[in-house]
Amino acid sequence: MDVKILERAGSIALPFRRQASTWRPQRIWAIVSETPHSKSRRVTLADVAREVGVSTALVSIVMRGVPGASPATRDRIQQAANDLGYVPDSRARVLRQGRSQLLGVMFDVQHPFHADLLEGIYAAAEPAGYDVVLSAVAATRSEERAVNTLLADRCEALILLGPKAPKRWLATLAARIPVVVVARTLKDPAIDVVRTADAEGIQLAVDHLVGLGHTRITHIDGGDAPGATQRRRGYRSAMHRHGLDAHVQIVPGGLAEDSAARATNTLLAQKTLPTGILAFNDRCATGVLDILLRAGVAIPGQVSVVGFDDSHLAGFSHINLTTVRQDASVMAELAVDRAIQRLTHQADTPLSDAGGHQVVIPPTLVIRGTTGPIAHVLPT
Amino acid sequence: MDVKILERAGSIALPFRRQASTWRPQRIWAIVSETPHSKSRRVTLADVAREVGVSTALVSIVMRGVPGASPATRDRIQQAANDLGYVPDSRARVLRQGRSQLLGVMFDVQHPFHADLLEGIYAAAEPAGYDVVLSAVAATRSEERAVNTLLADRCEALILLGPKAPKRWLATLAARIPVVVVARTLKDPAIDVVRTADAEGIQLAVDHLVGLGHTRITHIDGGDAPGATQRRRGYRSAMHRHGLDAHVQIVPGGLAEDSAARATNTLLAQKTLPTGILAFNDRCATGVLDILLRAGVAIPGQVSVVGFDDSHLAGFSHINLTTVRQDASVMAELAVDRAIQRLTHQADTPLSDAGGHQVVIPPTLVIRGTTGPIAHVLPT
DNA sequence: ATCGCCATCTAGAACGTTCTAGTCTTCACT
DNA sequence: AGTGAAGACTAGAACGTTCTAGATGGCGAT
Numbered sequence: 001m002d003v004k005i006l007e008r009a010g011s012i013a014l015p016f017r018r019q020a021s022t023w024r025p026q027r028i029w030a031i032v033s034e035t036p037h038s039k040s041r042r043v044t045l046a047d048v049a050r051e052v053g054v055s056t057a058l059v060s061i062v063m064r065g066v067p068g069a070s071p072a073t074r075d076r077i078q079q080a081a082n083d084l085g086y087v088p089d090s091r092a093r094v095l096r097q098g099r100s101q102l103l104g105v106m107f108d109v110q111h112p113f114h115a116d117l118l119e120g121i122y123a124a125a126e127p128a129g130y131d132v133v134l135s136a137v138a139a140t141r142s143e144e145r146a147v148n149t150l151l152a153d154r155c156e157a158l159i160l161l162g163p164k165a166p167k168r169w170l171a172t173l174a175a176r177i178p179v180v181v182v183a184r185t186l187k188d189p190a191i192d193v194v195r196t197a198d199a200e201g202i203q204l205a206v207d208h209l210v211g212l213g214h215t216r217i218t219h220i221d222g223g224d225a226p227g228a229t230q231r232r233r234g235y236r237s238a239m240h241r242h243g244l245d246a247h248v249q250i251v252p253g254g255l256a257e258d259s260a261a262r263a264t265n266t267l268l269a270q271k272t273l274p275t276g277i278l279a280f281n282d283r284c285a286t287g288v289l290d291i292l293l294r295a296g297v298a299i300p301g302q303v304s305v306v307g308f309d310d311s312h313l314a315g316f317s318h319i320n321l322t323t324v325r326q327d328a329s330v331m332a333e334l335a336v337d338r339a340i341q342r343l344t345h346q347a348d349t350p351l352s353d354a355g356g357h358q359v360v361i362p363p364t365l366v367i368r369g370t371t372g373p374i375a376h377v378l379p380t
Numbered sequence: 381m382d383v384k385i386l387e388r389a390g391s392i393a394l395p396f397r398r399q400a401s402t403w404r405p406q407r408i409w410a411i412v413s414e415t416p417h418s419k420s421r422r423v424t425l426a427d428v429a430r431e432v433g434v435s436t437a438l439v440s441i442v443m444r445g446v447p448g449a450s451p452a453t454r455d456r457i458q459q460a461a462n463d464l465g466y467v468p469d470s471r472a473r474v475l476r477q478g479r480s481q482l483l484g485v486m487f488d489v490q491h492p493f494h495a496d497l498l499e500g501i502y503a504a505a506e507p508a509g510y511d512v513v514l515s516a517v518a519a520t521r522s523e524e525r526a527v528n529t530l531l532a533d534r535c536e537a538l539i540l541l542g543p544k545a546p547k548r549w550l551a552t553l554a555a556r557i558p559v560v561v562v563a564r565t566l567k568d569p570a571i572d573v574v575r576t577a578d579a580e581g582i583q584l585a586v587d588h589l590v591g592l593g594h595t596r597i598t599h600i601d602g603g604d605a606p607g608a609t610q611r612r613r614g615y616r617s618a619m620h621r622h623g624l625d626a627h628v629q630i631v632p633g634g635l636a637e638d639s640a641a642r643a644t645n646t647l648l649a650q651k652t653l654p655t656g657i658l659a660f661n662d663r664c665a666t667g668v669l670d671i672l673l674r675a676g677v678a679i680p681g682q683v684s685v686v687g688f689d690d691s692h693l694a695g696f697s698h699i700n701l702t703t704v705r706q707d708a709s710v711m712a713e714l715a716v717d718r719a720i721q722r723l724t725h726q727a728d729t730p731l732s733d734a735g736g737h738q739v740v741i742p743p744t745l746v747i748r749g750t751t752g753p754i755a756h757v758l759p760t
Numbered sequence: 761a762t763c764g765c766c767a768t769c770t771a772g773a774a775c776g777t778t779c780t781a782g783t784c785t786t787c788a789c790t
Numbered sequence: 791a792g793t794g795a796a797g798a799c800t801a802g803a804a805c806g807t808t809c810t811a812g813a814t815g816g817c818g819a820t
Contacts, residue, residue: 042534044806055770060808070768085556090532091471091480092806095775100471109495118489119518126520131529134514138499140506149511152470154422176465261698286666290698293673312490318641318670424776435800440778450798472776475805 043086051080063088094154101130103339104155106146106163109136112283112311113328114161117182120332121159128340147173157339162226178342182335184226187358192338194331194359198227199234201324201363205278205306206238208322208365213374214276214304215244220253220263220288222280231308235278253280260284264291275303275374282307282314285321289370300372310366320369327361334359423466431460443468474534481510483719484535486526486543489516492663492691493708494541497562500712501539508720527553537719542606554736558722562715564606571736572718574711578607579614581704581743585658585686586618588702588745593754594656594684595624600633600643600668602660611688615658633660640664644671655683655754662687662694665701669750680752690746700749707741714739 045056045063052059054073061068062077063086069077094100103125107114118134125132133153135146143165150158157178163170167186173179174190182194202219209217219235222228232250239248251263260279264287267273279285285307289299297303307314310325338357425436425443432439434453441448442457443466449457474480483505487494498514505512513533515526523545530538537558543550547566553559554570562574582599589597599615602608612630619628631643640659644667647653659665665687669679677683687694690705718737 042806046806056806057771057808058769060806061769064808068768073768087528087531089475089534089806090529091474091534092775093808094471095469095475095777096806096808098775109498112492115489118516119520122516122518123520134516136498136502136514138502140499140503148467149470151467154469154471256696257693258696258698261696287696287698290670290673293670294698313637316636316638316641316667318638318667318674422776426776436776437778437801438799440776441799444778448798453798469776472805473778475807476776476778478805 042089043084044089045086047084048077048081048086051084052077100154100156102153102155103130103132103157103159103336104135104147104150104153105132105159105161106135106137106143106150107161109138111162113183113281113309113326116311116328117161117332117335120329121336123329124333124336128336130336130340144169151177156343159335159339164226178339180335180338180342182331185230192335192342192357192359194335194338195361196227196326196331196363197360198230198363199237201308201326201365202231202234202278203238203241204363204365205308205324206235206242208367208371209276209278209304209306210242210244212304212372215374216247216272216274217244217276217278218249218251218267218274219278220251220260220280220284222284223252223254223259225255225280228280231280247274249274253284255281256283257287257290260287261291264288268292268295273297273303276371277303277305279305279307282309282311282321282323285323285370286313286319289319289321300370302375304371304374306371314366314368322368322371323366325364325366327364331361334361422469423464424469425466427464428457428461428466431464432457480534480536482533482535483510483512483537483539483716484515484527484530484533485512485539485541486515486517486523486530487541489518491542493563493689493706496691496708497541497712497715500709501716503709504713504716508716510716510720524549531557536723539715539719544606558719560715560718560722562711565610566736567738568736572715572722572739573736574715574718574739575741576607576706576711576743577740578610578743579617581688581706581745582611582614582658583618584743584745585688585704586615586622588747588751589656589658589684589686590622590624592656592684592752595754596627596629596652596654597624597656597658598629598631598647598654599658600631600640600660600664602664603632603634603639605635605660608660611660627654629654633664635661636663637667637670640667641671644668648672648675653677653683656751657683657685659685659687662689662691662701662703665703665750666693666699669699669701680750682755684751684754686751694746694748702748702751703746705744705746707744711741714741 045059049056049059052073054077058069058073059077059081062074063081094102103121105118105121107118122132133150133155135149137143137146143163147158155177157180158173159180159182160170162183163181167188170179170181170186170191171188174188178192179190180192180194183196184193185195186193206217217239219232221232235250236248239245251266253259253263260283267277268291277288279288285305288305292299292303292305299305305321307321307323308326310323313319314321314323338359425439429436429439432453434457438449438453439457439461442454443461474482483501485498485501487498502512513530513535515529517523517526523543527538535557537560538553539560539562540550542563543561547568550559550561550566550571551568554568558572559570560572560574563576564573565575566573586597597619599612601612615630616628619625631646633639633643640663647657648671657668659668665685668685672679672683672685679685685701687701687703688706690703693699694701694703718739
């Protein structure tokens with residue numbers, strides 16, 4: 001029973017946090033139980049220590065790579081750890097050290113922009129020495145549940161991507177742990193916010209279309225999505241600034257392709273089509289484009305379309321969408337930055353304005369192929 | 381210094397794993413340090429115990445909701461825990477109990493189908509009493525890194541969504557911990573696999589088109605994406621079965637819209653267009669549709685298009701795509717099931733065929749508006 | 761010789777839980 | 791009145807780390 005055999009072990013046995021740059025297994029001989037993971041207790045520091053004949057403390061020193069061991073024993077211990085397939089237990093480590101060095105991130109599993117933000121958060125957190133723990137919001141998993149998991153996991157700070165939770169709930173949360181909210185407008189003295197200047201972005205789009213000679217410019221909005229209110233406001237004020245109040249038209253839309261497609265159908269049913277359409281985001285814009293193309297409307301010959309986000313979609317050559325760019329990687333970086341700031345200079349620095357920091361990123365307009373001069377000025 | 385004040389606390393203070401069905405804060409008075417999270421040590425069982433004047437063991441009993449405390453003290457302890465804002469430390473819990481009851485899931489942050497799978501995994505894991513810990517693969521984060529984090533986190537089993545890692549690496553991993561691979565073909569005695577019958581799915585699509593009178597049916601493939609080989613094979617064999625070998629045409633594509641769009645452009649450059657196009661997946665299909673619509677090709681009048689996945693996209697009324705459905709929630713459920721099976725009857729049951737279980741889900745054809753009878757038979 | 765110092769290593773106590781093995785009560789049943 | 795047995799509670803040892811406070815030994819300088 002429970003015979004031990006020799007078997008090749010791969011690079012899994014590398015020490016925690018060390019990342020091998022190659023996939024090739026390292027040809028190290030390892031002892032593996034014959035019945036793979038039946039009763040096999042986890043390999044611990046004590047196992048390695050016993051194997052080598054030293055104390056657990058010394059093994060710990062070697063595994064962490066801190067000074068305090070001679071090169072010779074360092075090698076022996078490293079070797080033994082690899083052979084046994086030792087993987088440090090992060091939970092025990094966190095328990096012992098006061099700090100977890102953990103940033104908790106709540107995100108919506110279905111939201112493409114959150115995916116971009118996550119990439120940026122990983123990229124920003126790791127160099128700063130923080131690990132990231134994710135908690136997803138999904139159909140069967142509420143924001144509250146997601147946050148509770150993060151709290152139980154001993155995260156030091158929370159980064160919430162586009163939370164829909166009410167302000168007061170977020171406030172009580174912030175009383176307990178530093179909270180950074182991303183991509184949502186929120187004014188609370190205890191909460192840091194990183195978001196795009198939505199209104200400004202839409203204004204860039206309006207200015208662009210007006211500059212091309214458009215006057216009948218319609219906005220298909222995002223309903224109650226985060227940022228939708230700001231974008232509506234930006235649209236109205238820009239139209240007003242250009243003296244186009246008479247042409248203001250806001251059609252109810254939503255977050256995704258289908259609602260924008262429905263909105264476009266109602267536009268087609270009108271006597272006159274607008275010459276410019278500002279969609280709530282890129283996904284909406286593709287819905288608009290799809291319907292217009294099917295109806296035989298030339299783009300940008302008859303109608304110009306502008307999106308929002310500059311997601312991967314927008315750049316595809318066949319879509320080639322003019323859009324307002326939100327820089328996910330910058331937002332992610334700033335969010336991580338705010339969280340770490342809060343953690344390092346906690347109460348001592350009152351953060352200049354003594355309230356939640358509002359970091360507002362200026363958007364930029366990316367002009368591609370779906371916008372052009374208005375038809376009757378320059379007929380194609 | 382460090383004055384304590386009274387402040388309202390919200391439902392955050394709910395016990396771990398209990399989920400409140402409402403957002404409304406519960407109007408409980410809580411003591412919160414004035415400088416929110418400066419030096420404030422985490423609230424522990426000992427704090428609650430001291431407050432109430434009982435042992436930590438008793439508080440633990442109450443927090444876990446196991447028998448062993450009188451209703452009266454249960455209330456007092458519950459109350460005190462809420463007041464202090466106690467949140468159990470999951471890391472300490474896992475450390476003490478042998479088991480972590482944790483399933484580690486590796487996923488690609490940019491992959492929409494993985495999002496659907498995640499939803500299903502959460503839905504399946506929680507009723508079974510398992511928690512889910514996520515580890516993302518992203519541009520700056522390799523699969524190896526993602527897996528190492530999960531191992532360090534004491535997960536009991538790993539569910540890998542569409543892993544690209546080489547087979548041998550996965551095999552060494554499986555020697556250490558139960559591994560379930562989802563959405564990738566892999567034959568390894570130690571690894572469970574849950575995937576869709578890709579070839580069969582494409583065959584359904586071919587049969588459907590042939591039934592409508594099509595013969596010139598082209599496949600825009602997925603390059604080296606998981607499943608692409610199987611789908612190519614399925615296409616070839618189905619065409620052969622219908623005696624259409626002469627019409628076999630495979631155009632190199634990829635995972636996303638843009639590559640499929642390029643492939644479609646090369647088709648348009650040919651003398652004759654196929655009458656049926658099988659795209660690698662739904663995203664590819666939208667790329668195809670977009671290009672064809674711009675070129676003025678009637679759908680399904682002149683060309684029928686079939687996707688794969690039945691993602692959210694496909695169902696949108698304006699796309700209304702005929703597609704091969706992969707059921708993400710079923711796949712997720714089965715993956716969780718396999719993992720738990722491995723954990724519960726570990727070595728004792730040799731799993732019938734004494735090897736890695738291959739769970740292959742039959743796909744179904746969802747017929748929508750992008751396919752129709754061939755033009756010269758029934759001209760529109 | 762003695763001193764101090766560095767490098768190397770170790771014992772043992774944390775960390776916040778849960779679990780085992782109890783100790784008291786109380787109370788029903790002979 | 792005596793005997794269990796159940797109920798309510800507690801002490802103290804785990805779990806796998808890291809950290810603090812040493813111990814040991816070698817070695818150069820006094």
